[in-house]
Amino acid sequence: MSLIVDGLTKSYSKHVQALKHVSFSVSERESIGIVGESGSGKSTLAKILLGLETYKEGSITFNGEPIAPKKRALLRQYRKNVQMIFQDSTSTLNPKLPIWRSVLEPLDNYKEVTPSFIEVEGKSRKEVAVQLLEMVGLTSEMADRYPWELSGGQKQRVSIARALSIEPSLLVCDEPTASLDVTVQMLILNLLKDFKETFNMSIIFISHDIRAVAFLCEKIIVLKDGSIVDEFRIEDIYDNDRHPYTKALIRAASIE
Numbered sequence: 001m002s003l004i005v006d007g008l009t010k011s012y013s014k015h016v017q018a019l020k021h022v023s024f025s026v027s028e029r030e031s032i033g034i035v036g037e038s039g040s041g042k043s044t045l046a047k048i049l050l051g052l053e054t055y056k057e058g059s060i061t062f063n064g065e066p067i068a069p070k071k072r073a074l075l076r077q078y079r080k081n082v083q084m085i086f087q088d089s090t091s092t093l094n095p096k097l098p099i100w101r102s103v104l105e106p107l108d109n110y111k112e113v114t115p116s117f118i119e120v121e122g123k124s125r126k127e128v129a130v131q132l133l134e135m136v137g138l139t140s141e142m143a144d145r146y147p148w149e150l151s152g153g154q155k156q157r158v159s160i161a162r163a164l165s166i167e168p169s170l171l172v173c174d175e176p177t178a179s180l181d182v183t184v185q186m187l188i189l190n191l192l193k194d195f196k197e198t199f200n201m202s203i204i205f206i207s208h209d210i211r212a213v214a215f216l217c218e219k220i221i222v223l224k225d226g227s228i229v230d231e232f233r234i235e236d237i238y239d240n241d242r243h244p245y246t247k248a249l250i251r252a253a254s255i256e
C-alpha cells in the first residue's frame, strides 16, 4: 500500500480555502494522525481521499496509479482498498436495514472478495455477518436489530466491522470516537489498534484530540487553516522545535 497526496488544494468559494497545498504520504502498515481544530480542513481532506469531494489542484496517487474521478474501474478498485469510518455512524447505517445486512454491504458490492479471516464455505450470508460482528466484540443477538436499537459505541463497532469486512489496505477514520464517552472511546481506539496489527493495515486517523492520535499513530500531521504547519514522528511530540500551534494543542489536551 502506498498513498501519495501532493499539493492538494481545495476551495469551496473565493473566501473559503479549505486546503492549501497539502502533501503527505502513507506507506504500508503506517498509521498517520491528522490533527487540527474545527474548520482546519480535516473532513474536507477525508472526503477528497474517498472521492466524495472534488478538488482543484494537486494529485492523489495510490499504489503508483493517479486516482482521477473519471477512471471508473480504477476508482472501484481504489474504493475497495480504502475504507472509511465517520464520526456519526447513524448517518452511514441504513435505518431500514437490520444490522447484519448493513455489515454485509461492502461484501455485497465486491462479490469477488473473500476475506481471509472469515470462513465463508458452507456459511449463510447471515452467519458471515455474525462472524464480522463477533470480531468487533458484538454478539449475534445484535444481528437482527436496527441501528436505532444500538448505542453510539455499538454502532461505531458495526461501522468498523463493515469497513474491515473486505480487508482494506487503508482505513480512513474521521473523528470516529468524537461522539462517544471517554471509556467507550478507549475501547474503540484499542479495537482499531488491534486490527491495525492483525490486518497489516495502514490508517489515516483524523481527530481534534491529539491524545487519541498519539495513542494510535506513528506519525502526526498538524493542519491549521488548511495548511500543514507541523509533521513529526510520535517520539518527537515533546521536542522543543514543535510548532507553537502543536504545543498549544498538547497543552489544551492535557488540561481538558
Ligand SMILES: Nc1ncnc2c1ncn2[C@@H]1O[C@H](COP(=O)(O)OP(=O)(O)OP(=O)(O)O)[C@@H](O)[C@H]1O
Pocket (backbone or CB within 6 Å): 012, 013, 016, 017, 018, 036, 037, 038, 039, 040, 041, 042, 043, 044, 045, 208
Ligand atoms: N460543503 C461546504 N461548502 C462550503 N464550505 C465548506 C463546506 N464544507 C466545509 N466547508 C468549510 O471548509 C473549511 C474546512 O471544513 P472541514 O469540515 O474540512 O473542517 P474540519 O477540520 O473537519 O472541522 P471539524 O473539526 O469541525 O469537523 C471550513 O471553513 C468549512 O466551513
Ligand SMILES: [Mg+2]
Pocket (backbone or CB within 6 Å): 042, 043, 044, 175
Ligand atoms: Mg470534520
